[in-house]
Amino acid sequence: MSQAQTAPDAATSGSHRGAPGLDASAPGRPYGATTPASDPSASRPYGAAVPGRDVPPAGRHSGAVQPGFEMPGFDIPGTPGRPQFIPIIDLDTGGVIAVEVIASTIGGPVAGVSGTVNGVMAAAQEEALLPLLLPIPVSAVLGGSAGLAPLHEALRATNRRPREVILVIEGDVSPGDRRYLLAGIEGLRAVGYLIAFGGLGSSHVPLELVADASPYVILISQDVVERGPRDPRRSGLAESLVTLAKGIGAHVLAPGVRDETQLGAVRGWGIRLAQGPLLAPADWRPSLGHSHVHVPLPLAETTPANAMLGPRVQEFLLPAVTLPIEASAEDVMSALSSEPSITSIILVDEYQRPQGSIDRSRFLLFMAGAYGHALHARKPAHRLADTAKVVPKTTPAIAAMQVAGRDNARVYDDLVVVDEVGRCMGIVRVGDLIRHVADMQGSH
Template identity: 65%
Template sequence: MASRTHLLTASAAATVDITPIVDLDTGGVIALQAVGDHHGSVASLAGTLLGAARSELLLPLVLGLPAEAVIGGSAALAPLHEALRVSGRRPREVILMLRGGFSETERRALITGLDGLRAIGYLIAVGDLGAGHIPMDLLTDAMPYLAVLSPELIARVPGDPRRTALAEALAGLARQVGAHVLAPGVAEEAQLATVRGWGVRLAQGPLLVPGPSGRVHVPLPVLTREPERALLGPRVQEFLLPAVTLPHEATAEEVVRAFGGEPSITSVILVDEYQRPKGSLDRSRFLLSIASRFGHALHGKKPAGRLADSVRAVPKTTPAVAAMQVAGRDAERVYDDLVVVDEVGRCMGIVRVADLIRQMAMER
């Protein structure tokens, strides 16, 4: 109880700055970066997590994680795990962005710590690429879900040709090792056009402020694909978006709150304790059921799984054309989100069918 009280006190004192992360293909906000008091300690990180949790938005959170805390082992990270428990979130809803330098003698402890966090369910990101003190080969050992370019580097794009070339090379390297790429601090249209030309899909910054609808108006990308990929298209992993998940025993009222917190959420995935998808709730159909006469009275306090559809799951290596064939098997659910799963069936995120259609249309 003392630990919980300490964490709640820390969160009350922390000032948390929330920045939306935007999917440039759809203009939707797909995650939130939370920045706290900049102390760089695990205690301040825990306070940031709790402060962000008070916003009641269920989008995934990106939090900065000092490398020294990971090197310190599980005991050093205990405040983070406790804050997660108090906030009511699950590890899969948090992306921990590694920041700060480390010595070569600490590398093994760092990799071991990251593997442990990943095993718990956290998503791992590597931050400040291009200007931070993180060696490039860490991208192969850390196997990050997300690679974040340095905001100082993006600030010099495209006016500084050398730094522009460096940032483009880093974005390409990150994609080659299987990470999604985030361009932070985008403030000008020229910067946005440049990062999109590199194939970067995720960005944040002053230029990308959501309007009243919760979406950002961004131009459609112009992408080119290698000839050998034209037949089946890219793999669905390239279109992966974080999923909004809830435990499979969650009530319909909890799902209503999830949809109400962010207008760009198109589905809620019900998962078991191992993050395996057990049901899918499409925004339109679910809210229509709740809004119908006696809908809330009939379903509100009961498990949302009663209204869930079966999960349309595809492995992360599925080509776009094959994924579209899966979507087309049920005429009534053609545009429902597809759930992308890893090798052991755990939910990695969702893919929107409209994104696949748009990409394939551009390639023809």
Template identity: 55%
Template sequence: MSSLLTGPLVDLDTGSVIARPAMLDPSGNLRAAPLPMVLDVPVQVVLSGAVAMAPLHEALRRAGRHPRELILLLSGPCAPQERRLLRVALDGLRAHGYLLGFGGAGTEHVPLDLIADASPYLVGIAPELIARAPRDHRAVAAARAVVTLARGVGAHVLAPAIEDEAQLAAARSWGARMATGPLLSPGPDGLVRVPLGTADDQPEATLGPRVQELLLPAVTLPEAAKAEQAVEAFGREPTITSVVLVDEYQRPLGSLDRGRFLLSIASRYGHALYGSKPARRLADPPRTVPRTTPAVAAMQAAGRDTGRVYDDLVVTDEVNRCLGIVRISDLIRQVTTRPALWADRRVPG
């Protein structure tokens, strides 16, 4: 089984890095980074029970990170007699707050209906299909089946192990939102450069998504975090557009917009006034939308506050916990590139 995590997870729509592989140092400590992380986990480890996952929980705790900031990308076989146990184990991980994904879809021995029942955040196409796709119509058919499944359950599609522009163009044409691989590795300057797509690369038009299909992992800090902690997060990762302040139950209490927050800190005496003070003093109320909100309704919600039209929206679950963010640019792209699909839709509100 080959790892899917050969580099950062890149958003193909914007070219920004949205997550990095989780790294452990020799002592087993997690190398914490401001961005959300992704970790490749064999299904058999999950099936081994809570004891097998305890070191991961402890590593996150020591690093000061919450499970909501980690995508567990499961891969490997699941025997028929293990299906019920896996469902129970996944429910437990989701209750902890982890974002769940399945890798190797299309070739691994995890039934598609099991993936669908798990309602994952992310579905990764098998690297073998990516490698064959530009030249093998059979691989293309299998990859499209995986994409159809992912769209049907509201999951993002990950195209791993991208080595050349032909593979990237194929992944884009299927509708993959995220990708990783040698082609998208950081250059000597540390920046990721994503080749531009063409009109032929665009996915076929579909009915507009709900916001959970545009969801990106959020960068979160505890509600009592100091402003200098937020400065550090923004400073180390230029792709972070917002930081969400959450309580102990992961409910959003405040939102720091990158531009306004850094402008306040950079102003005369700004760091002296705010640096050691709670970041919440500079935060705005979070603009929250339930995960089932249609994209059009989310756009309407974004437009109600003219001073914050382009602020990220915070997506919440049924008990108001932060699931992640949706960028307004993604909403605009979805709505404006498929106008015919929205013409006759009526959204209350």
């Protein structure tokens, strides 16, 4: 599972992806996904908002809990069952691109979607703007839309969009439940949620089910991470899961990394996203404001001999901050002010197709000029937008760099990654492509 796709095309990270993007993102959010035409507001991995619906009233930021909303059983931070916040780290950059929230129900084990709802509310109280990874049991997905209503309501009450949430399906799947689980996943995806599977490598989840579900992120089992460095069989299992993920267009997240040996193994398997005590302390919280961590080992990325053009841009996907094409320059200013790591705003139409790109530096410089704010704040932002540099998700890294270099004045503008029907999945930063290609050439 950055800023797209995003928690790293999370957002990490897949014809229906979007951010993370590992929306690395959120609000600083890692790895993006597509959104049905019926929900034009379903993409805001970094705090962007839709006027008239998602712009919070004065004095209340995006992510704040609306007055009067209470979720029964929510665990208040600071009590013995306080929620746990685990940052998702992009090992290439050290950036925190998403946050996994594990929250329990007071008085007993989590039932149904209660733990997932508690995670949403905990993130709101912590003012977490990054994309969220929230565990959800298989039984809750099998239960149908009625049982998921509290989750939808919690997101509405906290001014979150489904596209900002990666639901990590956990638990064993029986053969008889396969069809119903896929139907439930499609229902969640239609609303806008990003889908992930947890515990692969030790849980009873058929790999052909994972392939059919085409998740945005897969989380390998913590047991595989722990035993992989000293057990060739576990290492081979991890490599096979990474190969599967590349084939279905998913990001891979390695949880529970505790030492440098495990981190070296994770990098050797080709995994870019990780979490664990080695990368962040147990008391890490979004409110501390630490958006980067120190990655102990040097990057050692392997390059397939038959991939001289580099990997697909989807592997570098970060969540895009999107606003509707009708948004005003003031809306853009508000979104940029909410998170300093945002480098661009993508203007999209009602079908989430990119219509323009606003570079942070040029926009702020323009607005800071004489009468800039007074003349343009309440006018449509697309007047100040550039043409989006669009690349399909299957574009190789070298080809994407060629697209970036066509306009000398905008060489370092973010590239906008789209799916098969032209919907925005997230962004790719040119600097990430340059760094990877340089490493690839050096290895040869």
